[in-house]
Amino acid sequence: MQRGPSESLLHQHMASVLSSLSVCPLSLCRIMKVKVLSRNPDDYVRETKLDIQRVPRNYDPTLHPFEVSREYTRALNATKLDRVFAKPFLASLDGHRDGVNCMAKHTTSLSTLLSGSCDGEVRVWNLSKRECGRTLQAHEGFVRGMVVRFCGTSFFTVGDDKTIKQWKMETPGYGEEEEPLNTILGKTVFTGLDHHRKDAVFATCGQQVDIWDEQRSSPIRSFTWGVDSFSSVSFNPVETELLASCASDRSIVLYDMRESAPLKKVIMTMRSNTLCWNPMEAYYFTSSNEDYNLYTYDMRYLDRPITVHMDHVSAVLDVDYSPTGKEFVSASFDKTVRIFPKDGGHSREVYHTKRMQHVICVKWSADNKYILSGSDEMNIRLWKANASEKLGVLAPRERESRNYSQKLKEKFQHHPQIRRITHHRHLPKNVYHQSKELRIMKEARRRKYANVRKHSKPGTVPVVSEKAKHVVTVVK
Incomplete structure (x- = not known):
């Protein structure tokens, strides 16, 4: 096989360097310590062709500066998929x-x-x-x-x-x-x-x-x-x-x-x-x-x-x-x-x-x-x-994926976007309008009660919590 001009020039240069050093190439290899990469085959070789490819991962947080953003994206996707597959x-x-x-x-x-x-x-x-x-x-x-x-x-x-x-x-x-x-x-x-x-x-x-x-x-x-x-x-x-x-x-x-x-x-x-x-x-x-x-x-x-x-x-x-x-x-x-x-x-x-x-x-x-x-x-x-739960027997990978997604959703549940998607529900038109009306009535009652307390003599209108409003008395 014929070498190109650049390769032949490189070989001539190396030969001239070795001849000037007057050192045998074989003895040079004995003197130098060559470091090689060694890996355990069990860490990356599959036992059978049906196994999942093993991916080595270093869990040091300094090596993964964008881990939180990636997990947030996964939690957002899991939340959206929950609503997509919600068929109760x-x-x-x-x-x-x-x-x-x-x-x-x-x-x-x-x-x-x-x-x-x-x-x-x-x-x-x-x-x-x-x-x-x-x-x-x-x-x-x-x-x-x-x-x-x-x-x-x-x-x-x-x-x-x-x-x-x-x-x-x-x-x-x-x-x-x-x-x-x-x-x-x-x-x-x-x-x-x-x-x-x-x-x-x-x-x-x-x-x-x-x-x-x-x-x-x-x-x-x-x-x-x-x-x-x-x-x-x-x-x-x-x-x-x-x-x-x-x-x-x-x-x-x-x-x-x-x-x-x-x-x-x-x-x-x-x-x-x-x-x-x-x-x-x-x-x-x-x-x-x-x-x-x-x-x-x-x-x-x-x-x-x-x-x-x-x-x-x-x-x-x-x-x-x-x-x-x-x-x-x-x-x-x-x-x-x-x-x-x-x-x-x-x-x-x-x-x-x-x-x-x-x-x-x-x-x-x-x-x-x-x-x-x-x-x-x-x-x-x-x-x-x-x-959105899948019925029937789950494969181990499906179960692990579901558990991982659930933990991610719990971790990011208070983020505004995820909270909005999680809480959103479609309501019948009459239920939606009635709930809106009840909310307005409740706010009006709260505002009226606050005004009465504000313009009354101190101590004449007691503060009643929302929980205590619904109980008249306890008889023993």
Whole structure:
């Protein structure tokens, strides 16, 4: 191979240098210490061709001056993708011939749901197949309440026909008639029902709160406190001897089954419809109110709520906690379902569809993944608890990517751009305008109160916090 003129000149120059030094090239290599790069092949060679290429990385922060800006960009992209893939609606379970008035979760089966409608019909649903497995005519008139026994072998229903009925959970065999295991005839209409978490005891409410033993046809204890009627009753899932109820005189009453009289009650400015205990913290419960708000109380200090949850624009009809106790879901007359953090004043999510009417009842599934809502137009809707969550089995890389994105979003959640995208939600036109109107009214009230205090004699107009405004008194 013929060399170019430049290469030949270079070789001649090197030869002349070596000859002038009078040093043999071989001995020169022995004298010089040559440093070479050495790498461990395990750091960069894949074991199989399916493995990911390993990239060496030095985590020294001085070598990565733009790390924060890169992470911010990744967090912004992750936030945008969350909103792009936010598709919470999964399925609609139709079959009822009247509005869905109440629902009950199975205590041992994740895929089983019970629903009762305004025409007295009860349906048992298989959520994994999204179909109705059993239908029974339980009552004449509304089904006011239903609950599954703690062991899951039977369930109870109450209705407008003044009866309490116990039904087998199993579908009757071929040729068997659909008949209740037990029927108790009461003197008044029952409006609510709940079962003890450990014992064969359940509670009903109507004109009074009654405690029943499953083996007896008359209540073992009755509680009254000068109230016309009660709308709901609920056992504490942690301190199982405690229960609470919402009454028509705008009060929330607390009871202990070991006592002969109610413990205490808090009277609010407007009536509460239902309440739900926090399944992880025994002292806390949240009530849904007619004044468009929800209130979280500590039962030891009822003089003011811990948190006032505001976002609905109409009466809140039902509430249910997640099994983790960190969030709860609410159903409202304004045709929306909202998800609130337990210590947050505003909702993190709002679900609605064009055809969904007034939402009467709502439940959070026991695996913390789904939400079920029942509404006036005879449908039960299944939603994802996290709107952008991918369902099904995740590959390890997908899981790591999701966790990394979640941490980035938490790290940069207070940056204005990310906060704006995270909080933005599309609302129906009527809900949007009503919320705007309520905001203006609230600001006008606040401004008027400030002016009254400003132009009054010092000390005559007391300072009342937003939390204390909604409580009239606490009676013990």
